[in-house]
Amino acid sequence: MAGFRSAVLLAATLAMGLSAGLFFAFSCSVMPGLGKADDRTFVETMQRINVAILNGWFMLVFLGALALTVLAALLQFRGGDRRLLPWLIAAAVLYTVVLVVTGAVNVPLNDQLAAAGSLDRIPDLAAVRETFESSWVGWNTVRTVAATAGFGCLLAALVTGARSAL
Structure with missing residues (x-):
């Protein structure tokens, strides 16, 4: 079971890192690169990225x-190293912020x-860009x-778990 707990924690870390x-x-x-582009290029590129992603x-x-982070926390709670729980809970809360935003x-x-x-049907590309760009960029930050x-x-x-294994 310890191997499975470790694998889940590693997978959670990899996914969150990505x-x-x-x-x-x-x-x-x-x-920043698109910020230097003209309005047409900006709108077109973001529309395409939003579909492709x-x-x-x-x-x-x-x-x-x-x-995976929640699963890692549950596995640690149910029989693993509980010293990892504050880190796992904090990670889950922080990533929940990501999902909510x-x-x-x-x-x-x-x-x-x-x-x-x-x-071709947008009469004012600059206005469309203006209502999107600064807010999107700020919240992406x-x-x-x-x-x-x-x-x-x-x-x-991971480091805490590795230290306890030594």
């Missing part, structure tokens, strides 16, 4: 990070951008910080 990395990549490269691999990692802010903004329609902090908590849990 999610944190995705949000970080948007924060430090994708959005909805795939099985993304959803597995995005939702799996929380599911995504569902409450970023996805509705993505939906508004999609609802603007085809580029919140997701980046929360996911990265959650990843750090899972790394701390």
Whole structure:
């Protein structure tokens, strides 16, 4: 059972790290790069990204990070090293922030951008961009910080578990 607990914790850490990395990549490269693009390029690219990201691999990692973290906490609670629990609970809470922000802010903004329609039918690309960009970027920063902090908590849990095994 200890091997299974470790595997779940490792998988949770990997999934959360991948999610944190995705949000970080948007924060430090994708959005700053698009920020320098013209309105048409910005809107078109974000519309395409928002469609492309909805795939099985993304959803597995995005939702799996929380599911695996909660499972890791339950497994530790039921017979593992309880010293890991504060780290696991903190990671789950931080990643819940990511999911809440995504569902409450970023996805509705993505939906508004999609609802603007085809580029040829949008009369004012600058207005569409203006209602989307700064809010989306700001809340993505919140997701980046929360996911990265959650990843750090899972790394701390791994280190704590490894130290107790020595």
